[in-house]
Amino acid sequence: MTSQISDRPTPNKNTLFRPNLSNRYNLDRVFAIATWAAVALAVAVLAILILDILVQGLPQLSGDFLNSFPSRKPEQAGIKAALAGTIWVMVLVAVTAFPLGVGAGIFLEEFAEDNWLTKIIEININNLAGVPSIIYGLLGLTVFVRILEPITGGRSVLSGSLTLALLILPIIIVSTREALRAVPDSLRLAGLALGATKWQVIWEQILPIALPGILTGTILALSRAIGETAPLIVVGAVTFIRSVPTGLQSSFTVMPIQIFNWIGRPQVEFHHIAATGIIVLMTVLLIMNASAIFLRNKFQNKDV
């Protein structure tokens, strides 16, 4: 700070402008401290939360916990069914939502003409991104559980995954479009000028550059999906199940539901294993995010 002050050229003394430098730099400092305090407060709250969870949950974290089914005895209860359910759901959500969302994003950004129909679709997608998740649950109940029952098998892991895929689709579409928009137009024009088709330009030039942004958006969307409880309860995820899904039509549960159930129990021991469950959930989330960052960096280094 002080060095900056001395570096500055001294203002012309003849002007009416009164620099009052020390006061302005003091204000500067106050603002810096205020922003720092805001960050510190946020981080402190997060740290306390994580610390609390770790203190409560770590002692019970073991291979047995990961490999046991729920039980009425807290010391025997484990998260196997819920963990497997969450992995199934996340994989199915990624497999369905990613191609659909990216495809829709590419169409809207690169192919669609700018007419009223596109505008209506655009407005709808932006609004859908803000619709409460329980509404998607009701939609999933009607469409996937009731109407498409012959395919989904009713209240199955497939119905739940498709519902969550719908829920995050708008987010993926919007972030895909943002990423595509950030690619300079000159690249498209250059490609077209060289005689490439629209598809070649998009696939070979535009997509590789936009991919890191698309992946970031997708992972944010998946992170939202992993914590969802309400729509899955509506669609029919169960609370107690002592098997992992064996197929798309199996019954299932997911970690947030299991954790919520444990927290609501009267016995303190269950509250502790709920904390352990939260640790597992956070770990899965971190692994997901880390792999996305890894993929993103890979594409960034190679293709730009």
Next chain:
Amino acid sequence: MNCKKNLLIHFSLLTLVLTLTACGGGSSSSGGDSQATQEIKVDGSSTVFPISEAMAEEFENANPGVNVTIGVSGSGGGFKKFCAGETDISNASRPIKKSEMELCAKQGIEYVEIPVAFDGVSVVVNKNNDWAKCLKAEDLGKMWTLENEGKIKNWNQVRSEFPSKELRLYGPGTDSGTFDYFVEATIPNKGESRGDYTASEDDNVIVQGVTTDEGGLGYFGYAYYEENKDKLKSVPIENADGKCVEPSEEAIADGTYNPLSRPIFFYVKTSSLENPAIKAFVDYQVDPANGELISEVGYVPLPAEIQAKVKERVDNGTTGSIFEGGSSVGVKLADKL
């Protein structure tokens, strides 16, 4: 070209990894299953859930190849699925309502009503509360009725001999079967509950509230009181014989803890009972030998004479509800069954 190849490879790698994860999850699981897994679908009340969970756990251990799934969508939500034919068994902390009976009848779903245990709705106050030594149902009604919303705010308004201390109320949310029962049992003339109390679907929040509030009063299922005895005090309730009774296993079982002791139920579809696995699971739940599972999770097993009658009901496949769509307040199970 290079670019494209890379991209393709990455995409296929990603897909491969995802598929492998999915397959890995699948194959590790199917190892334990025999070729014909029998699924029994249970849904309904969160109050009955711990009992179902304990029963299902032990039943599955004894009968591999049976897979019981239990959902928690509340007594009402459970009946909605049950009457749509989606579940085999519906848990309920209150008897089936008239509207639900009609819904089931419309879908042609017949059921056997099975009381499975007793629960005592426990009224609790702060540890430092030394004046609420015995309350009548009328006192509770006076505190909780809608008519007194915003009016009764002090303990001395409930009874003049109580000290002047601010009265703050804690209770379950309106979706809860415990809420329904408490309102029916304490507020006369089908009155409604006041809305200006701290409501929570998580009973631990009520525990927390009353523990930290000297003038607080709350209610919840017996299991939560049992688990938090050291933090709060239960209020003895004056029963029909004029005696002040605290909630305890004995008092709840023999009916002296009235009017706040209530039966909890499950309903099983008659057509599902024809399935030997489901019949076996129902028999397992009403077997007196498994009563200890019920006490283990904080509820009170039915006394032997009622248990025998329930067993008879299951074996005869007696359909319909003994409450005929009404409430279970003041109904003596032993006489009705």
